[in-house]
Amino acid sequence: MIIDRLYQSVKEKGPVCVGLDTAVEYVPGEFLKKYNSLEDGIVNFNKRIIDATIENAACFKVQIAYYEALGLLGLRAYKRTLEYIKENKAISIADIKRGDIAKTAQMYAKAHFEGDFESDFITLSPYMGMDSVEPYLEYVDKKEKGVFLLLRTSNEGAKDIQYITTKSDRKVYNVVGEKIQNIGEKYLGNCQYSSIGAVVGCTHGEEAEKIRTDLNKTFFLIPGYGAQGGGAKDVAAYMNKGNGGVVNSSRGILLAYKKKENGQKDFDRWAGEETLNMRKALEEACKNI
Numbered sequence: 174m175i176i177d178r179l180y181q182s183v184k185e186k187g188p189v190c191v192g193l194d195t196a197v198e199y200v201p202g203e204f205l206k207k208y209n210s211l212e213d214g215i216v217n218f219n220k221r222i223i224d225a226t227i228e229n230a231a232c233f234k235v236q237i238a239y240y241e242a243l244g245l246l247g248l249r250a251y252k253r254t255l256e257y258i259k260e261n262k263a264i265s266i267a268d269i270k271r272g273d274i275a276k277t278a279q280m281y282a283k284a285h286f287e288g289d290f291e292s293d294f295i296t297l298s299p300y301m302g303m304d305s306v307e308p309y310l311e312y313v314d315k316k317e318k319g320v321f322l323l324l325r326t327s328n329e330g331a332k333d334i335q336y337i338t339t340k341s342d343r344k345v346y347n348v349v350g351e352k353i354q355n356i357g358e359k360y361l362g363n364c365q366y367s368s369i370g371a372v373v374g375c376t377h378g379e380e381a382e383k384i385r386t387d388l389n390k391t392f393f394l395i396p397g398y399g400a401q402g403g404g405a406k407d408v409a410a411y412m413n414k415g416n417g418g419v420v421n422s423s424r425g426i427l428l429a430y431k432k433k434e435n436g437q438k439d440f441d442r443w444a445g446e447e448t449l450n451m452r453k454a455l456e457e458a459c460k461n462i
């Protein structure tokens with residue numbers, strides 16, 4: 174199961190997930206000028222970030238929107254970035270957040286678990302119902318793939334719908350969590366967790382312990398660290414002694430160079446330093462839980 178590989182990776186390299194949300198304006202101008210095309214500039218920026226962080230990164234999350242926004246050249250850069258992650262024997266999460274009727278979901282599954290855009294994990298929204306998730310599941314056993322389903326997101330607007338109290342006096346996210354854990358039971362790895370994970374933003378702290386306990390077999394993808402205000406202490410409650418999830422930071426790592434004088438020259442060095450610091454902070458905070 175792919176979850177065993179991710180779990181092992183966290184054990185060896187810590188829980189940081191490096192987010193490759195590579196906006197063109199994040200790539201230093203001098204670096205971009207060295208390449209004949211924007212596509213090559215973006216790919217090489219990503220390669221430098223991957224090389225500089227891989228020692229302390231459990232996995233890499235590539236947010237497709239940043240590449241789609243550039244049209245075909247962006248999608249080629251997206252494909253080449255996923256390939257580079259694979260060549261380096263690292264684990265990729267394609268952040269595509271799909272959710273549609275089952276027939277259409279079959280096509281999304283084919284698009285992102287096979288062929289040009291193949292990745293190890295993808296993110297999905299289960300809020301259209303569990304039949305919209307079903308078509309991805311056959312890839313879990315057959316092709317060693319995994320999914321992260323949105324449970325409680327990091328944005329303020331999470332409260333608009335996910336926090337609504339249902340007739341059974343539970344929040345919508347509690348109900349969704351139970352469904353995720355139930356599906357996940359069928360896809361357990363050897364490490365206690367399932368290849369059906371959940372996305373829980375660290376910017377909200379309510380019921381953190383309950384969520385972690387209720388979803389004791391569910392591995393978490395935890396966004397919201399750094400640029401969105403989340404810190405190591407906010408993450409710790411979701412981590413189950415440090416091995417129950419991966420913690421994403423995108424802008425915090427990609428733009429670490431902006432905090433340094435003349436940092437753009439060695440942007441990769443500062444991304445590497447930020448990743449290591451984040452790893453240490455998370456490991457320290459999780460020790461006390």
Ligand SMILES: O=C(O)c1cc(=O)[nH]c(=O)n1[C@@H]1O[C@H](COP(=O)(O)O)[C@@H](O)[C@H]1O
Nearest residue numbers: 236296326327372374396400401422423424
């Ligand atoms: O699924 C996600 O990864 C995700 C879920 C969520 O609740 N909040 C959230 O920020 N994300 C993603 O996590 C990344 C956060 O980026 P930074 O805020 O720059 O670290 C982006 O790629 C978001 O799309």
